[in-house]
Amino acid sequence: EAEKRASEDAHVRELESELERLKQDNERLSFGARAARERASALAEEVEVLTGERTDTSGLVRKAEERAASALDLRGQLDERIENLQRRGAQLEKALDSERSAYSKAAERVEELHEELGRVVEERDKIRNALQDARFTDRGFGELLVRAIKNEVATLPTSLESTAQAARLMEFMGKVLQAHADLRSPGEQTSEEDPDDKDPSPASQMRKTDGAGSATLPRVGGYARPRPTLSFRALGGAGEVGGSSHLLDFGKTRILVDAGIKPDGRGPVTPDFGGLDGLDAAVITHAHLDHCGALPLLVRDRPKMPIYCTPPSAKLIVSALNDHAAMGGGLPGGAPIHEVRKRLVPVPFGKPLDVGGTKVTLTESGHILGAASVLLSSGPATVFHTGDICMEDHFSIPSARLPEVRDIDLLIMEATLADQKPQPFSESIRTMVDVINDTTLERGGAVLIPTYALGQAQEIILGIKHYGREYGLDRDVFIYVDGSVVTTSERLYAEQLGYMKPYLQHSDPREIFFSENIRAVANDDGARERILSNPCAIIASPVTMQGGASAFYRRRLEKSSENAVILPSNAASYYGTHRAEGEEEQWRVERVSFAAHCTQDELLGITEKLKPRQIILIHGSRRRISDLAFRLAPDHKIHTPTVGETVRTVL
Numbered sequence: 264e265a266e267k268r269a270s271e272d273a274h275v276r277e278l279e280s281e282l283e284r285l286k287q288d289n290e291r292l293s294f295g296a297r298a299a300r301e302r303a304s305a306l307a308e309e310v311e312v313l314t315g316e317r318t319d320t321s322g323l324v325r326k327a328e329e330r331a332a333s334a335l336d337l338r339g340q341l342d343e344r345i346e347n348l349q350r351r352g353a354q355l356e357k358a359l360d361s362e363r364s365a366y367s368k369a370a371e372r373v374e375e376l377h378e379e380l381g382r383v384v385e386e387r388d389k390i391r392n393a394l395q396d397a398r399f400t401d402r403g404f405g406e407l408l409v410r411a412i413k414n415e416v417a418t419l420p421t422s423l424e425s426t427a428q429a430a431r432l433m434e435f436m437g438k439v440l441q442a443h444a445d446l447r448s449p450g451e452q453t454s455e456e457d458p459d460d461k462d463p464s465p466a467s468q469m470r471k472t473d474g475a476g477s478a479t480l481p482r483v484g485g486y487a488r489p490r491p492t493l494s495f496r497a498l499g500g501a502g503e504v505g506g507s508s509h510l511l512d513f514g515k516t517r518i519l520v521d522a523g524i525k526p527d528g529r530g531p532v533t534p535d536f537g538g539l540d541g542l543d544a545a546v547i548t549h550a551h552l553d554h555c556g557a558l559p560l561l562v563r564d565r566p567k568m569p570i571y572c573t574p575p576s577a578k579l580i581v582s583a584l585n586d587h588a589a590m591g592g593g594l595p596g597g598a599p600i601h602e603v604r605k606r607l608v609p610v611p612f613g614k615p616l617d618v619g620g621t622k623v624t625l626t627e628s629g630h631i632l633g634a635a636s637v638l639l640s641s642g643p644a645t646v647f648h649t650g651d652i653c654m655e656d657h658f659s660i661p662s663a664r665l666p667e668v669r670d671i672d673l674l675i676m677e678a679t680l681a682d683q684k685p686q687p688f689s690e691s692i693r694t695m696v697d698v699i700n701d702t703t704l705e706r707g708g709a710v711l712i713p714t715y716a717l718g719q720a721q722e723i724i725l726g727i728k729h730y731g732r733e734y735g736l737d738r739d740v741f742i743y744v745d746g747s748v749v750t751t752s753e754r755l756y757a758e759q760l761g762y763m764k765p766y767l768q769h770s771d772p773r774e775i776f777f778s779e780n781i782r783a784v785a786n787d788d789g790a791r792e793r794i795l796s797n798p799c800a801i802i803a804s805p806v807t808m809q810g811g812a813s814a815f816y817r818r819r820l821e822k823s824s825e826n827a828v829i830l831p832s833n834a835a836s837y838y839g840t841h842r843a844e845g846e847e848e849q850w851r852v853e854r855v856s857f858a859a860h861c862t863q864d865e866l867l868g869i870t871e872k873l874k875p876r877q878i879i880l881i882h883g884s885r886r887r888i889s890d891l892a893f894r895l896a897p898d899h900k901i902h903t904p905t906v907g908e909t910v911r912t913v914l
């Protein structure tokens with residue numbers, strides 16, 4: 264029994280321990296299950312996050328894909344646009360090319376038309392001249408008239424059915440008849456004339472037929488009006504600038520206005536005085552060489568003939584001839600300059616002279632000191648020769664004073680700047696001051712201003728002296744004056760105070776041009792070298808820079824880029840003409856307008872004031888003269904002679 268109980272107890276204990284083990288197992292397992300659940304839920308969460316991320320990424324990928332697509336699209340569009348633009352560019356290029364060729368064709372055409380205009384004007388003038396020589400009794404007159412009509416109405420209609428054209432023709436014929444009414448002369452007069460007469464000039468005919476020496480046409484049958492005739496011959500300075508010399512032949516009086524040379528050596532240097540017989544007098548308008556340089560030749564063969572000019576011109580002419588000779592420009596075979604000086608007869612402005620019955624008066628032309636225009640009266644007729652004329656206000660001398668004579672018969676007018684717009688001297692001075700300041704202060708260089716010794720130089724000096732400060736010229740800059748400018752300014756200009764502007768007339772003559780900052784340079788190269796050791800400006804003659812002081816400075820300054828040269832008008836046209844091939848200048852080159860001549864508006868103003876019936880245009884390039892002739896033609900009878908040509912007119 265006891266054994267049985269003992270085994271039962273043992274069995275119970277075994278079961279209990281078994282249970283205990285099972286409990287423990289259960290506990291372990293449930294713990295594992297919980298951990299597994301937790302792990303599962305963590306994994307699920309992770310899966311969720313990853314899924315979310317994956318969704319985001321695919322969104323991004325999609326967006327990126329979309330962007331790539333649109334970029335491709337855009338690229339396509341851009342390519343297309345580029346292509347379009349290239350096409351457009353090519354089209355424009357083509358269009359531009361055709362525009363260019365059209366433009367150059369048009370420019371050529373303009374050139375052609377200009378030439379044609381020149382030819383037409385020439386032809387018209389020729390016909391006019393011929394018409395003036397012709398008499399109504401002349402055999403060729405009818406033919407001339409027909410040519411003139413053709414010229415004027417372009418074609419001569421076979422039948423004059425067009426009333427407008429017929430009316431125009433009638434009107435023109437009326438004008439021609441009116442203009443030439445003076446020339447009517449009776450047939451018997453013509454038949455008496457020497458058939459071998461080579462010179463058809465009315466003037467020369469007058470000398471033959473009119474013993475009394477009166478310059479009137481014979482009054483027969485009430486047709487002819489007593490008007491003097493004039494034949495004008497250009498020995499130089501017509502259709503060109505340079506070598507001015509004009510013969511005014513009134514029949515009973517022959518007067519030569521000016522005897523100039525061509526200082527630039529283009530074409531013959533002096534006028535041909537060979538065929539000039541019976542001159543009564545010469546008048547020299549002013550002391551520029553293109554108006555007085557040939558005096559030694561003129562004087563040589565005419566020892567008795569007086570040469571009239573204004574008192575300042577008499578001094579300036581001698582000085583200009585001496586300077587020119589000193590520079591090697593003397594005329595071989597000409598009379599010595601002291602002979603020329605003895606023959607100059609000074610005549611004050613406004614004082615009338617009697618030259619063989621023709622009244623000659625010199626008036627101020629405002630071009631340079633002493634420069635004159637010439638007013639000539641022969642019987643009832645007046646002729647006005649402008650000489651070189653300037654209406655603009657100068658710094659040194661008063662501007663031109665036109666004569667108080669209305670309805671001038673013939674105006675002989677210079678046309679140097681006939682196509683130019685006004686450019687006041689003050690503006691040019693302002694430009695000079697800017698260049699001087701910039702060159703001397705900013706770059707430490709020197710400025711050369713080459714100039715004519717006479718007129719232009721004094722204007723520049725006075726302009727800088729009186730307006731330099733106003734335009735900002737630096738106080739420390741020195742302006743040096745060198746070459747014959749110095750003597751011309753000091754002696755000649757300062758001696759003629761009475762002819763200068765009132766504000767200068769009470770100055771101390773030594774202080775008119777020079778001051779603390781504007782100084783003359785001694786005439787030696789050592790002095791010149793010394794002034795170049797500091798930045799400065801130099802006003803020096805001659806204008807060509809081909810000798811004398813200005814050539815010295817050109818050689819010293821042109822090779823460095825810190826220096827500058829300022830070329831006033833004429834200097835600009837000479838500049839570079841003597842430069843050898845391949846020679847290069849380094850200095851800064853500035854051009855300013857500084858010419859004492861009338862611009863287009865001023866020339867037109869002169870014709871408006873003087874109201875001339877006829878105009879002869881001189882002293883200008885052919886292009887400028889035909890340009891001005893074109894503007895004046897509707898209201899005046901215009902002549903545009905060239906050198907050697909004669910214009911014959913009834914005044």
Ligand SMILES: [Zn+2]
Pocket residue numbers: 549551630651
């Ligand atoms: Zn001149």
Ligand SMILES: [Zn+2]
Pocket residue numbers: 505507551553554651882
């Ligand atoms: Zn001139």
